[in-house]
Amino acid sequence: MKYKVKNKQKISKYCFVCGTDNKESLHTKFYELENGELMSVSTPTPTHQSYPDRVHGGVISSVLDEIIGRAIMIEEPDAWGVTVELNIKYKKPVPIDKPIKCIARTTRNTRLLFEGTGEIILEDGSIAATGHAKYYKMSLEKLAKETGADDTLMMDDLSQAPEEVEY
Numbered sequence: 509m510k511y512k513v514k515n516k517q518k519i520s521k522y523c524f525v526c527g528t529d530n531k532e533s534l535h536t537k538f539y540e541l542e543n544g545e546l547m548s549v550s551t552p553t554p555t556h557q558s559y560p561d562r563v564h565g566g567v568i569s570s571v572l573d574e575i576i577g578r579a580i581m582i583e584e585p586d587a588w589g590v591t592v593e594l595n596i597k598y599k600k601p602v603p604i605d606k607p608i609k610c611i612a613r614t615t616r617n618t619r620l621l622f623e624g625t626g627e628i629i630l631e632d633g634s635i636a637a638t639g640h641a642k643y644y645k646m647s648l649e650k651l652a653k654e655t656g657a658d659d660t661l662m663m664d665d666l667s668q669a670p671e672e673v674e675y
């Protein structure tokens with residue numbers, strides 16, 4: 509199916525998943541879709557390899573952690589959280605030389621916690637990994653105080669977003 513991209517999410521300067529100025533980053537972009545789901549596209553390099561030609565399982569879990577944690581921002585743009593649980597199932601190898609496409613959505617949102625699910629989708633449409641994660645809500649003020657984060661935590665993504673995506 510094809511879905512229109514409604515919004516491009518902000519990105520960070522030094523994040524391992526989306527950081528613009530982290531040379532080991534996956535330079536992931538996040539697109540909010542018309543169907544209420546979030547899509548990400550990550551660009552792996554040989555740094556992210558485990559076995560030859562295969563993306564490391566820890567890298568796959570990082571991508572799923574971040575996209576599931578960001579899906580809440582579609583319905584609640586000011587919701588921030590820290591991961592308290594993450595469960596990943598690895599079903600197929602993810603090749604190192606192609607962009608990693610991932611889809612996620614929020615499945616539960618309470619005053620204290622939110623949780624969601626996500627999948628890594630391969631070029632042929634099959635699912636390479638699935639994730640379920642839970643987050644403890646934390647205000648941006650508290651996060652900034654605890655981690656020293658500044659304006660570089662949230663910056664506009666200046667790259668060109670696609671008008672529509674397919675999966």
Ligand SMILES: CCCCCCCCCCCCCC(=O)SCCNC(=O)CCNC(=O)[C@H](O)C(C)(C)COP(=O)(O)OP(=O)(O)OC[C@H]1O[C@@H](n2cnc3c(N)ncnc32)[C@H](O)[C@@H]1OP(=O)(O)O
Pocket residue numbers: 518519520573574575576577578588589590591592593620621642644661662663
């Ligand atoms: C530009 C954009 C930038 C990027 C944005 C994307 C952001 C999103 C993407 C992010 C992606 C990457 C993100 C990352 O990489 S975040 C980095 C990895 N995660 C962490 O660092 C979190 C570490 N853990 C902690 O700091 C503490 O444990 C926290 C703060 C979470 C709570 O410790 P605290 O000592 O303060 O409180 P408490 O222990 O009394 O608990 C408080 C309440 O919470 C409930 N509770 C706790 N745990 C669970 C659980 N597992 N299931 C169910 N409930 C749970 C607990 O029952 C209690 O409830 P109640 O008894 O009060 O009712």
